[in-house]
Amino acid sequence: MLLAIDCGNTNTVFSIWDGETFLCTLRTSTHHARTADAYFTWFSTLVNHYGIKLDITDVIISSTVPRVVFNLRVFADRFFGCRPLVVGKPECLLPVDVRVDAGTQVGPDRLVNTVAGFDRHGGDLILVDFGTATTFDVVAADGAYIGGVIAPGVNLSLEALHQAAAALPHIDIAKPQNVIGTNTVECMQSGVFWGYVGLVREICDRIKAERDRPMKVISTGGLAPLFQQSYALFDAFEDDLTMHGLTVIHQYNKDN
Numbered sequence: 528m529l530l531a532i533d534c535g536n537t538n539t540v541f542s543i544w545d546g547e548t549f550l551c552t553l554r555t556s557t558h559h560a561r562t563a564d565a566y567f568t569w570f571s572t573l574v575n576h577y578g579i580k581l582d583i584t585d586v587i588i589s590s591t592v593p594r595v596v597f598n599l600r601v602f603a604d605r606f607f608g609c610r611p612l613v614v615g616k617p618e619c620l621l622p623v624d625v626r627v628d629a630g631t632q633v634g635p636d637r638l639v640n641t642v643a644g645f646d647r648h649g650g651d652l653i654l655v656d657f658g659t660a661t662t663f664d665v666v667a668a669d670g671a672y673i674g675g676v677i678a679p680g681v682n683l684s685l686e687a688l689h690q691a692a693a694a695l696p697h698i699d700i701a702k703p704q705n706v707i708g709t710n711t712v713e714c715m716q717s718g719v720f721w722g723y724v725g726l727v728r729e730i731c732d733r734i735k736a737e738r739d740r741p742m743k744v745i746s747t748g749g750l751a752p753l754f755q756q757s758y759a760l761f762d763a764f765e766d767d768l769t770m771h772g773l774t775v776i777h778q779y780n781k782d783n
């Protein structure tokens with residue numbers, strides 16, 4: 528059994544893969560100070576709750592927060608007796624090329640998404656991940672990661688308004704009925720929601736023009752469903768894209 532861990536700047540997601548399906552997916556907030564013992568207390572409680580018999584032999588980690596990897600390594604070693612595979616480390620092989628400027632560190636989540644997208648759909652893709660940041664990963668015809676776009680995340684944009692302006696409250700994103708808001712909350716939601724619809728459309732159109740070919744657009748990440756209902760921005764929404772990529776990379780490293 529494989530334990531796949533996807534650590535983003537906001538949330539860390541654990542999924543158990545039995546080789547055919549994900550038995551369960553557990554989510555906690557990301558904290559670099561959380562100890563291996565604390566991870567296990569939380570993890571084993573939930574796994575018991577779901578009635579899953581634990582037989583974890585392998586662990587793979589993708590982390591956009593380098594500091595959390597230390598405690599996750601200890602967690603894997605102490606409780607499952609294994610050395611985790613960490614995406615982005617030299618010993619972790621990738622089944623796709625990475626074609627970026629020399630010396631550039633690509634976020635491991637973006638590489639994992641690339642692998643997952645190519646495995647499911649082949650090449651010529653734009654992968655839009657609505658996480659803490661909103662990332663656009665461009666996948667070439669041969670599956671290579673060839674760059675992309677990093678935009679401020681949806682919640683980050685709302686939070687920035689609240690932090691910087693005394694009269695703007697902390698609010699949650701929602702799709703406003705109209706573009707013209709008639710109160711502060713509606714005005715803020717409109718700016719971020721419709722601004723984002725425009726951002727996604729413009730960036731995808733420009734990527735397609737720059738590549739000069741048709742490309743499939745796949746969305747994933749916490750807030751993707753909010754935009755999936757709107758205006759045919761995406762060809763598909765895949766909740767488990769990053770997790771799928773982790774299982775593919777794990778299998779590739781076993782086979783090579």
Ligand SMILES: Nc1ncnc2c1ncn2[C@@H]1O[C@H](COP(=O)(O)OP(=O)(O)O)[C@@H](O)[C@H]1O
Nearest residue numbers: 535536537538539657658659660682748749750
């Ligand atoms: N189902 C959801 N509904 C509303 N907001 C969500 C949901 N899932 C995640 N979020 C929010 O979306 C943002 C991105 O979440 P997530 O995809 O987990 O980010 P990351 O991968 O960067 O940790 C966070 O601000 C989070 O609070």
Ligand SMILES: CC(C)(COP(=O)(O)O)[C@@H](O)C(=O)NCCC(=O)O
Nearest residue numbers: 535536591632633634636658659660
């Ligand atoms: C862009 C990101 C912050 C997105 O992280 P997330 O929103 O998933 O937490 C992460 O992929 C990252 O730290 N990237 C490094 C720079 C790069 O990918 O070019």
Ligand SMILES: [K+]
Nearest residue numbers: 535636656658
């Ligand atoms: K992510």
